[in-house]
Amino acid sequence: MKNIYAIGVGLIGGSLAIDIKKNDPDVVIHGISRKDSTLNKALELNLIDKKAVLDDIKNADLVIISIPVDATVKLLPTILDKISDTGLVVDAGSTKEDICKVVENHPKRRNFLAMHPIAGTEHSGPTAAIEGLFNGKTNIVCEVEKTTFKLQEKALKLFTDIGMRIRYMNPVEHDRHIAYVSHLSHISSFMLGKTVIEKEKNERDIFDMAGSGFASTVRLAKSSPEMWTPIFKQNKTNVIETLEEYINNLTHFKELIKTDDFDAVFSEMESANHIKDILKGIH
Template identity: 90%
Template structure:
């Protein structure tokens, strides 16, 4: 896979380009973006070797699509129309069901591999790209059986070479689980930030009094709305279900507070501390 085309050269696409280039120095990375300024910045940073357009991807060994999920759904059939029989298209979207559905009957479905590398930061754009972002991270692959074996084999070898673990999951299951472990945490962060901004009108007070706990909790509120609004829209049903459960837990905690039942609050927190044992295998 020498000729790689990155559609989207921000945090995910750019970081993949860095790590692929590190492990496969002879690879040529071609960048595709709606904005020429984005491609110029990617060139300046050394994320890509050349600018390209969609019409060029007939020459691609691998196309990596890392753009907002609504744009992926619209563009993916066209990308598959243009890919050669020996080329592979992968996407890195945070939702999988709608993306898989839009190409389920495409004549070149075998040339597509749906994936979701579980990695990222709150930053976006080419300047957000960093080396080693995917080391030790899980890459969820969906419907692998629908992709030509030789093509998936090459791609999965590439992704394991840059440090990712591969896990297989169906798209429906993926979207249900990711609503809990990713999408809900972003909503929680956005709404905590909103609550503080609305109540603490003096920005200096926020700056002076906010500790590292607050900063880490609202970190995700700095994430791109352009990226996250389509994710919430595509995974609406699952996200609403997780919100219902989260709100129920918040309401329960509030009632315990009102009842001065701090023994129960202690037990709630103690039982939840178990999460650190789970996360020790992730972080």
């Protein structure tokens, strides 16, 4: 896969470009973006070798789509129209059901691999791209059986070569699970940030007291609303379900404190401590 086209050269697209190029310097990375300024920055940072436009992807061995999921749903059928019979298109979206659905009957469905590399930071844009972002991280691949074997084999080798573990899941299951482990944590962080900002209007010193615990908990509130709003929209049913469970747990915890049942408060936190065993080894 020598000619790689990155549609979107921000955190995910840019970081993939860095690692792929480091692993194989002969690869030529072509960047495609709505904004010319983004491509100029990507060139300046050596994330890409050349600028390109959509029509150029007929020359692609691999196209990596790393744009908001609503834009992916709109653009993916057109990209598949343009890809050659020997080219492969992959997407890196945080939701999978709608993306897989939009191309389920496309004549070139076999040239598409739906995936979700579970890695990232709260930063966005080309300057957020970093080397080694995907090392040791999991890449969820959906509907692998619908992709031509020879193409999926090449792509999966490319991603394992940069340190990723491959896990297979169907799109519905993926979206349900990711609502708990990613989407809910982002909403919690956004709303914690909102709560503290509203309080800070009256208490100017509050941020002087914010320690590393607050900083790590609210870190995700710095994430891009442009990226996350479409994710919540596409995964609305699962997100609502997880929010209802989370709100019930918060309400229950509040009631325990209200009624001075601190033995139960202790037990709730002690049972939640089990998360450290589950997450052992995850950074």
